Amino acid sequence: MLVHQILKAKSDDKVVTIKPGTSVAEAAELLSTRRIGAVIVSNDGKVPAGILSERDIVRELGRRGAGCMSELVDGMMTSNLVGCTREDTADVVLAKMTEGRFRHMPVMEGEEMVGLISIGDVVKARLSELSMEKEALEGMIMGH
């Protein structure tokens, strides 16, 4: 299973982004209304400057209290982004996510982001692939 197949299976493939200079409170509101766990920070919606996840917000809330909500996303986001390409396999993506301990990954084409996949998207795609493989093997064993 390849990343472009995972992207195709997603009902909404538009990546939610916010601009640098946005407050953490606005980002949290966006995560809440869009029911997502992370947002890509980007000036033009294409070239990512970083990612801000619910974990970043919770970590800083725990460390420093509610005051951090009025700060800018720029200081709280992770700028050292790990991405993948459309041609990467689901297994490679899962390995990178497990190793890096994160659940989101931008899909890149050169400098530009062409999608975003979450660990949930990858696991869902792998499970459906495994179930199809199981059915095919059962069919072969039963002889139909």
Ligand code: AMP
């Ligand atoms: P997550 O598990 O995706 O909610 O994120 C956990 C931590 O990893 C947070 O500090 C995120 O900012 C960071 N993070 C999330 N996705 C990525 C990524 N693709 N590359 C680098 N860091 C990431």
